Amino acid sequence: MQKSLLTLGLLMASSTLVFAQKQDIEKKFDGKEAISQFTYLASDELMGREPSRPEMKLAYTFIAKELEKAGAKPVPGANGYYQDIPFKLSSPPKTGNIKIGDFSFNQGQNLLVLEGTSFSGKFELVDVGFGSAEDFAGKDLKGKIAVTNVGAPNKLSPNQLFSEGRAKAVRAKESGAVAIIERFNVPSIPWQLISGFLNRPQMSIDMGEVSDMPYIWVEDLKNQLTGQNLSSAEVSITGKVTTDIEGKNVLAWIEGSDPKLKNEFILLSAHYDHVGVGTPDAKGDSIYNGARDNAVGTVAVLNAAKYFAQNPPKRSVLLALWTAEEKGLLGSGYFASNPLIPLNQIIYNLNIDNAGYNDTSIITVIGLGRTSADFMIEEAVAEFGLTAKADPSPEQGLYDRSDNVNFARKGIPAPSFTLGFTAFDDEINKYYHKAGDHVEDFDLNYAQVYWKSYILSAQKIANWDQRPMWQAGDKYEEMSKQLYGK
Ligand SMILES: [Zn+2]
Known part of the structure; x- marks a missing residue:
C-alpha cells in the first residue's frame, strides 16, 4: 500500500514535470x-x-x-x-574569348570565367595534370597560365570541383602563374546545365588575393585539349566586375x-x-x-x-x-x-x-x-x-x-x-x-x-x-x- 502510493506519487510527479x-x-x-x-x-x-x-x-x-x-x-x-x-x-565578364591553337572558346558557350579580374594578352601554357601539390612542385609558372583538369581523381562532384579548384588557384598563384584554366571533362555533369547556372553573378566568400586570380573553365568533354602539347593562349577577357x-x-x-x-x-x-x-x-x-x-x-x-x-x-x-x-x-x-x-x-x-x-x-x-x-x-x-x-x-x-x-x-x-x-x-x-x-x-x-x-x-x-x-x-x-x- 505504502509502496504503491509512493510509486503512484512519483509517477504523478514525473508526468506533472513533463507536462509542466x-x-x-x-x-x-x-x-x-x-x-x-x-x-x-x-x-x-x-x-x-x-x-x-x-x-x-x-x-x-x-x-x-x-x-x-x-x-x-x-x-x-x-x-x-x-x-x-x-x-x-562576381559577375560574368562582358566579353570573354580564349584561343588555344585551333580552338576558340567563348564566354557562356564553351568558356566560363568564374573568378578574377579582366585580363588580355598572349600567355604561355603549362600543363599541370590535375594540379595537385606534386603536380605544381618545382614548376616555375611565372607570367604563365596553369592548365589542369577539373577536380581530382575520384573527386568529381560539383562541390569537389570547386573546393579542389580553390586549392589549385592558391598553388598556381604561389607558383607565379597569372591565371588558371581548367579543362572541364566530367561526362557525368552536363556542361549546358552547369554553364547555364554559372554564367550569371555568383556570390562567394572573398579569399583575398587569390580571388583576383582568373579562374577559368573551358569545355573539353571530347578531351580535345588533352595531350595536345598546346603551348600558348590568346586571352581577351573584358568587363569582369566584382563587388564586395x-x-x-x-x-x-x-x-x-x-x-x-x-x-x-x-x-x-x-x-x-x-x-x-x-x-x-x-x-x-x-x-x-x-x-x-x-x-x-x-x-x-x-x-x-x-x-x-x-x-x-x-x-x-x-x-x-x-x-x-x-x-x-x-x-x-x-x-x-x-x-x-x-x-x-x-x-x-x-x-x-x-x-x-x-x-x-x-x-x-x-x-x-x-x-x-x-x-x-x-x-x-x-x-x-x-x-x-x-x-x-x-x-x-x-x-x-x-x-x-x-x-x-x-x-x-x-x-x-x-x-x-x-x-x-x-x-x-x-x-x-x-x-x-x-x-x-x-x-x-x-x-x-x-x-x-x-x-x-x-x-x-x-x-x-x-x-x-x-x-x-x-x-x-x-x-x-x-x-x-x-
Ligand atoms: Zn531554405
Whole structure:
C-alpha cells in the first residue's frame, strides 16, 4: 500500500514535470508576436531577403534587435550580434574569348570565367595534370597560365570541383602563374546545365588575393585539349566586375544553468536569407517572400531565444541565424570554418530549413534515426499532438543540402526540424522557391505548434544527462570521434 502510493506519487510527479514543461512553453509563448515577426520577415518590404540586396539590412537588424529584446547575449568575438562575412559578388565578364591553337572558346558557350579580374594578352601554357601539390612542385609558372583538369581523381562532384579548384588557384598563384584554366571533362555533369547556372553573378566568400586570380573553365568533354602539347593562349577577357558585399550571420547565446553542463552548447539555427526578386508568376508577383523557406525557421529560433533567456536549460544555447544558405550554405560554412565557440563544445545542432508542408499532423525531421537524441524530439512533438517522421524523400539529399551539413561534416549531430511533408510533391513545389511563398496562405495554428514543439525538443536535449551521439556506422560518426576525442 505504502509502496504503491509512493510509486503512484512519483509517477504523478514525473508526468506533472513533463507536462509542466510543455504547459510553461504554452503559457509563455506569445503567438501574436511570433506571427507578427513571421509576417514582417516574409513581407514585400524585405524584397526576398537576398544577401546582395540593400533590404537585407532590414532583415538582420530586425533579427539582432529581437535577440537583444529576448535577453540573449552577444557572442564574444562577434561584432555585437553579428559575425561579419566578406562576400564578393562576381559577375560574368562582358566579353570573354580564349584561343588555344585551333580552338576558340567563348564566354557562356564553351568558356566560363568564374573568378578574377579582366585580363588580355598572349600567355604561355603549362600543363599541370590535375594540379595537385606534386603536380605544381618545382614548376616555375611565372607570367604563365596553369592548365589542369577539373577536380581530382575520384573527386568529381560539383562541390569537389570547386573546393579542389580553390586549392589549385592558391598553388598556381604561389607558383607565379597569372591565371588558371581548367579543362572541364566530367561526362557525368552536363556542361549546358552547369554553364547555364554559372554564367550569371555568383556570390562567394572573398579569399583575398587569390580571388583576383582568373579562374577559368573551358569545355573539353571530347578531351580535345588533352595531350595536345598546346603551348600558348590568346586571352581577351573584358568587363569582369566584382563587388564586395558585407554578409552577416546573426548570433547570440544564453548561458546554461548547470555549472558543469553550461560549458556545452546546443546550437539552434536557421537560415534567414532567401532568393530575392525574380521572374514574376502568373499574378505578376516577383518578390520571393520565403515564408516557408525560411522565415518560419527564423521565427522558431527567435522564440527559442526568448523562452530560454527566461528559462535557461542546463546546457548553454547558441542561437544562429545564417545568411546566404541559398548561395551555397555560405554563412553556416563560414561559421564552421571560423567558429566563435569552439566546435568541440557544440554537442548538438537542431537546425531548421523548409521547402513547405503537406501534412500538419507531423513534423518531418531530416536525419531522424541517425542520433541518440531522436527520442526526445519524438516525445516533444507528441506532447503537442504531432508525430515525428523521418525524411520521406531521401532521393532529394536534403540532409546534405542545408546548413546542418556544415556541422555534421565536422562531427556534430545535426538534424533539421522541418514542417511536415510526406513527399516532395506538387503541394511542396507550389511554394518552394516560388513568388507565392507567402504568410497569407500559411496555416498559422500549425506554425505555432511547430514553433512550440521546436522549443520543447531543444529544451529536452539541452537538459539531457547524456550527450547526443551518432548511431554506430553513420558516415559522420568517425568525424565525431575526432572532434570530441572519443
Ligand atoms: Zn531554405
